[in-house]
Amino acid sequence: MNEKIEALLEEINQYQAASDEALEEYRMRFISRKSVVGDLFGEMKDVAPEQRKAMGVKLNELKNTAQEKFKQLIAQLEQYKATKGTQAVPDLTLPPIPDTLGAMHPLTQVRNRIVSIFERMGFNVAEGPEIEDDWHNFTALNFPLNHPAREMQDTFFIEKDPDIVLRTHTSSVQVRLMETQKPPIRAIMPGRVYRNEAISARAHCVFHQVEGLYIDRNVSFADLKQTLLHFARELYGKETKIRLRPSFFPFTEPSAELDIYWGTETEADRRVTKGTGWLEIGGCGMVDPFVLESCGIDSQEFTGFAFGMGIERMAMIKYQIKDLRLFTENDIRFLKQFTPFN
Numbered sequence: 001m002n003e004k005i006e007a008l009l010e011e012i013n014q015y016q017a018a019s020d021e022a023l024e025e026y027r028m029r030f031i032s033r034k035s036v037v038g039d040l041f042g043e044m045k046d047v048a049p050e051q052r053k054a055m056g057v058k059l060n061e062l063k064n065t066a067q068e069k070f071k072q073l074i075a076q077l078e079q080y081k082a083t084k085g086t087q088a089v090p091d092l093t094l095p096p097i098p099d100t101l102g103a104m105h106p107l108t109q110v111r112n113r114i115v116s117i118f119e120r121m122g123f124n125v126a127e128g129p130e131i132e133d134d135w136h137n138f139t140a141l142n143f144p145l146n147h148p149a150r151e152m153q154d155t156f157f158i159e160k161d162p163d164i165v166l167r168t169h170t171s172s173v174q175v176r177l178m179e180t181q182k183p184p185i186r187a188i189m190p191g192r193v194y195r196n197e198a199i200s201a202r203a204h205c206v207f208h209q210v211e212g213l214y215i216d217r218n219v220s221f222a223d224l225k226q227t228l229l230h231f232a233r234e235l236y237g238k239e240t241k242i243r244l245r246p247s248f249f250p251f252t253e254p255s256a257e258l259d260i261y262w263g264t265e266t267e268a269d270r271r272v273t274k275g276t277g278w279l280e281i282g283g284c285g286m287v288d289p290f291v292l293e294s295c296g297i298d299s300q301e302f303t304g305f306a307f308g309m310g311i312e313r314m315a316m317i318k319y320q321i322k323d324l325r326l327f328t329e330n331d332i333r334f335l336k337q338f339t340p341f342n
């Protein structure tokens, strides 16, 4: 009897009634004349006389508890009905709240695009250290000793004599590849580079380049031009026009600058292209025989082309971004625009 009372108390305490039916069920089970509580009163006659008094007290307590709970359940149900629809009763038919997905940084997206375009043309991907010695960053690339790029205002020096620098371009990785591999070499080398420059909308002291190198027998300038044209059309669309402008780099001969046609339709177009309609994205040329020889490659047998392009610049063109500082400020409103499912 005692256990039965305990079990019923437990059941009463747990009971919830969110509808009239549930409330009625409660009433039938615990309150009505035929309730389990009533049944227990019937069983009192079987209890040993010396326990009867104590058991009677317990049973009355159970009865009172059941009635108290009934009142509570009525009140709760009333309240539930009154606020139903206005309170936070979950609506299971609503579509789920989507998980907020992170975005890949626009520079990473453009870098990945560049890598996949060149991979399809048979280029490998290589990387080199960001902290470089003078040989790989300058000397092997035919920079004369007094070249202005070696001066303090352009280069971050880590140590002097012998010089250790933060690489100023990814061309240093070309040297490392040529020193360690035999032609044919066909690779691109994306990475971060550093220059001691004032930060503005067009320049930063840390930015990214992708270097390209192709060394084999009979590689010509025509191969270079066709490779760059194909690349530009894959990245920016079939109608994209490119232009190679004669230029100078110590490590290429002849050298050229690569421009992409942007247009002059709006005022903004004219501003970013300085009125010409063309945007410069990098440099290129035929690898200077001096550089091949410095790296242990026979310049009588092999020729090659190289190029180096700015990834920020390419991303600015692709997404029409007017200020390069946006890439590093980590403003969530900027970065969010590049979520894959936006």
Ligand code: DAH
Residues within 6 Å of the ligand: 168, 169, 170, 171, 211, 212, 249, 251, 252, 282, 283, 284, 285, 286, 305, 306, 307, 308, 309
């Ligand atoms: N290293 C040059 C720069 O940082 C870019 C460049 C020009 C790379 C010509 C090359 C090249 O590989 O052939 O401005």
